[in-house]
Amino acid sequence: METLRDIVLVIHLVGFATLFGSWLVEVVNRRTQVTRLMHWGLAISLIAGLALSAPWGTDADFNYMKIGIKLVILVIIGALLGILGARQKRGAQIAPALFWAVGILTLANAAIAVIW
Numbered sequence: 001m002e003t004l005r006d007i008v009l010v011i012h013l014v015g016f017a018t019l020f021g022s023w024l025v026e027v028v029n030r031r032t033q034v035t036r037l038m039h040w041g042l043a044i045s046l047i048a049g050l051a052l053s054a055p056w057g058t059d060a061d062f063n064y065m066k067i068g069i070k071l072v073i074l075v076i077i078g079a080l081l082g083i084l085g086a087r088q089k090r091g092a093q094i095a096p097a098l099f100w101a102v103g104i105l106t107l108a109n110a111a112i113a114v115i116w
């Protein structure tokens with residue numbers, strides 16, 4: 001059971017890496033585009049994160065405050081991706097601040113996970 005949970009944690013980290021990595025690629029290329037990979041990364045983080053938050057019969061000690069805040073931040077990131085993606089489709093200008101918020105909030109979630 002422990003090993004299975006560790007595998008889900010690795011999947012959760014893959015989701016984080018996919019979301020943050022695809023955002024970073026845009027930054028390095030001086031673009032502010034929302035890409036499909038960002039949505040995939042977010043979805044993987046969410047599904048694996050919810051699975052990790054379930055009781056696994058292990059003696060893992062949950063900090064539900066921390067999990068709740070991470071969930072709220074993830075929903076905000078999802079809303080930003082949705083808003084930016086819709087504007088992008090219409091060919092409208094994307095506010096750089098909103099694009100930057102996606103990366104900063106993703107990093108904030110990782111920091112909360114590790115430091116708190």
Ligand code: HEM
Binds near residue numbers: 009106
């Ligand atoms: C963009 C969103 C997210 C990012 C970047 C993220 C990042 C991380 C990272 C880096 C860890 C590893 C921490 C460590 O092992 O020290 C972690 C663990 C964890 N995450 Fe997330 N996370 C996100 C969303 C979520 C969501 C939405 C949930 C639940 C609803 C969640 C639940 C958990 C749990 C329960 C763990 C702890 C696993 C353990 O050590 O037992 N995460 N997360």
